[in-house]
Amino acid sequence: KPLLLLNPSRGGGGLNSAPEKQYAFTLAEVLITLGIIGIVAAMTLPSLINNQRNKALQTALKKAYSRHSDALMLVKAEAGVDNIFNEFVIYDKNAGGYYRKNEFINMYRSKLKIIGKCKYKKRIRNYSNTEDAYIDIGGTATPKTLLSDGTCMDLVINAGTIGITIDINGADKGPNRLGHDVFTFHVNKKGMWEPVKMTKLYTDAELEDLKNQYLSQSENGQLSASQIAGIEQKGRPCSIKSKQKGNGIGCTWYALNDINPDDNSSRYWENLPK
DSSP, X not given: OOOOOOOTTSSSOSTTOOOOOOOOOOHHHHHHHHHHHHHHHHHHHHHHHXXXXXXXXXXXXXXXXXXXXXXXXXXXXXXXXXXXXXXXXXXXXXXXXXXXXXXXXXXXXXXXXXXXXXXXXSOOBOTTSSSBOOOOTTXXXXXXXXXXXXXXXXEEEETTEEEEEEETTOTTSSOOBBTTTEEEEEEOTTSXXXXXXXXXXXXXXXXXXXXXXXXXXXXXXXXOHHHHHHHHTTTOOOOTTOOOTTTTGGGHHHHHHTOBTTBTXXXXXXXXXX
16 A cells, blocks of 8 residues: 655644645745845955955065065174164265165175066056155165065165165065055164154145245256155155155055054054055
8 A cells, every 4th residue: 555644743644634835935036145145245355355465465564574674684794783874874975975885785685585677567656546656765666676585675875864665565466556565664773674654744735835945945946856855755654645656655664563544543454545
């Protein structure tokens, strides 16, 4: 005889018990659910990717700082001096300016593995992405020397400072912006690499006053290159509020300490300008 399967979950059982009703999602319900999942993913995924990228940049900056600090220590050992600044930042007009700068630069470069030159398709941008970057304290706006770890650097002695600009992930990877993946350091009076920090955020009105002051002193009614540099880098800016081409020069200290320059109670890497 054929077996009769009863549904034990139904009360009573027996021949008169109704078969259990099967439930399933309709096609419309499935599509709506998938749509909601897609919307949530579209809203959260870019943020997750951005946070992961910024975390990688933060780690790369710390590694670069450590690597170049080690290189400076090796230069000290080779030169047999305690203070790099006092030894090499010596200006003599009759001797052609900073006459020991090439000696220092060659010694420093010998402590790193150089494999070529960095080639940028576009100019580096400033911190707030409003202008092409203008860098003076740490070299040019495009670090030219490619190192074996994929970073780029430019090293100079100028205006009483040994400065270095470092692109911590190289020319081929973005965003190629000051304060994002391009950072500046200078050798302080103790002879150590020091992350550059903003000294003051100047308003547009204050910068315009400075420009007019320079123009009033000019014989030809034009600004000199040094005056333009002074305006664009005044205060070593690092702020979303600044439109200066040098905006981002003073971001290195904030980035290493993970402090937002526009709100010291929040984190630097979580609040990078778009």
